[in-house]
Amino acid sequence: MDDRQRYDRATAALEPPFAILDLAAMRANAADLLRRSAGKPIRVTSKSVRSRPLLERILAMDGFRGIMAFTLPEALWLASNGFTDLLVAYPTTDRHALATLAGDPVAARHVTVTVDSPAHLDFIEAAVAGVHPRAELRVCVDIDAAYVTLAGRYRAGVLRSPVRRPHDAADLAAVIAKRPGFRLTGLMAYEAQIAGVGDAPPANALRTQAIRLIQARSAKDLILRRGLIVNAVRQIADLEFVNGGGTGSVERTAREKAITEVAAGSGFFHPRLLDFYRRVTGHPAALFALPVVRRPAADTATVLGGGYLASGPADPSRLPQPYLPAGLRYAPHEGAGEVQTPLLGQAAEDLRIGDRVWFRHAKAGELCERFDTLHLIDGDTLVESIPTYRGEGRTFL
Structure with a gap:
């Protein structure tokens, strides 16, 4: 079972958007x-x-x-x-x-x-x-x-x-x-x-x-x-x-x-930003899921939300990465949107209304400023749901 199948199975009872930690x-x-x-x-x-x-x-x-x-x-x-x-x-x-x-x-x-x-x-x-x-x-x-x-x-x-x-x-x-x-x-x-x-x-x-x-x-x-x-x-x-x-x-x-x-x-x-370090080996552990809400064209699937930009220089490296299914990319004139994000590519052709697209944030903790809960996944099972700072009513910056 691949990661996308595991995550979909573990979170089948949840309604996106939501965040998980593997x-x-x-x-x-x-x-x-x-x-x-x-x-x-x-x-x-x-x-x-x-x-x-x-x-x-x-x-x-x-x-x-x-x-x-x-x-x-x-x-x-x-x-x-x-x-x-x-x-x-x-x-x-x-x-x-x-x-x-x-x-x-x-x-x-x-x-x-x-x-x-x-x-x-x-x-x-x-x-x-x-x-x-x-x-x-x-x-x-x-x-x-x-x-x-x-x-x-x-x-x-x-x-x-x-x-x-x-x-x-x-x-x-x-x-x-x-x-x-x-x-x-x-x-x-x-x-x-x-x-x-x-x-x-x-x-x-x-x-x-x-x-x-x-x-x-x-x-x-x-x-x-x-x-x-x-x-x-x-x-x-x-x-x-x-x-x-x-x-x-x-x-x-x-x-x-x-x-x-x-x-x-x-x-x-x-x-995502850690992918560009030679000495850092690891596996993406924190992801967020967004639902497909539109199909404006055969090679386009539009998801709800997505504009979760990371701090730092304003360049494409600060955008979230459409991660699963692999092969999705942003529309060049829209990018990651406030309320919707169109995604292009061959992988989009197989997505249906209600399917999930899994994203990686460019940075780590900033993801938790968007979500009040982290759903903890072990294998293909959701074992616990814990609050982020935001989920405990704490926003320090």
Whole structure:
């Protein structure tokens, strides 16, 4: 029985649109992440999962430890539900959430906020000024992991932190050490130009060569620079963790001696964008089904909805992939639509009104912003239905 038959059989009682998670595929993907991390613990990026019960399942597996959250309100909610070791990977300006954290000694023991400048510390101090008694706040410093060359004229990587050199990090660590109510517990550095850029883009040999060259040079630069930064900061603070990487760079990042843990999340679902990485092997685990609602032409089947575009550069790589049956493609002047999506190709000729087309999202967790439930499939059986963040009434961004 092929995947399409399994999924159709398991979900026969459901009415699309809906989303599923293939548990066998997810378990295999998790095992591959652990193989690539070579013994270093993996912190799970919640933005790529966005389901509390699923995060619990993943953290119950050996080798996965801690959550990398994307907002402080999310981290506080997870902490209130029993999660521990929560790193908020992006600086927060949510005054209410900061005051809540400072006033809750239990949450403050388990939640770490990220900063990259004294201005963040000033903001936090102002936000929690009225909190008495005030818990000590755990702080992580975000390091710029971009690759910069040609006297700064060329940059590969995302625009995140201004902390780039060892003395930048040491200076900020010293400022934190002198501030009452703060404790520096970790460093993080996300090498987006490696972890977030596939090194095997389709049908573009020149671009592939350029990406691999830049990634190799960037990785060499990071091994040295990140090591020097960590050594400099350890002279000032007793660090509990040094986090780096993402699904696309797990094995590279894990090899660095300075790194104590790697981050990963999208690898559990293996969305479309991960198809373009040489070192990432996996099977699509998260899919969504849309029903065929029109047959405007012999080679065209129109499905309900479908315009679930992923964040990032506005290009065709951010569109969902019509996955099953194989061979479907978008109409060039319509693409993925808000309320309907025409699909072309020979495979469309065999589709009837009411049939399902299975799609993969370009990214991982963003799928869960569209659906309130993930239906868990094992083999050809629906074994459980669990809520996404949205299904629990939580939308943090």
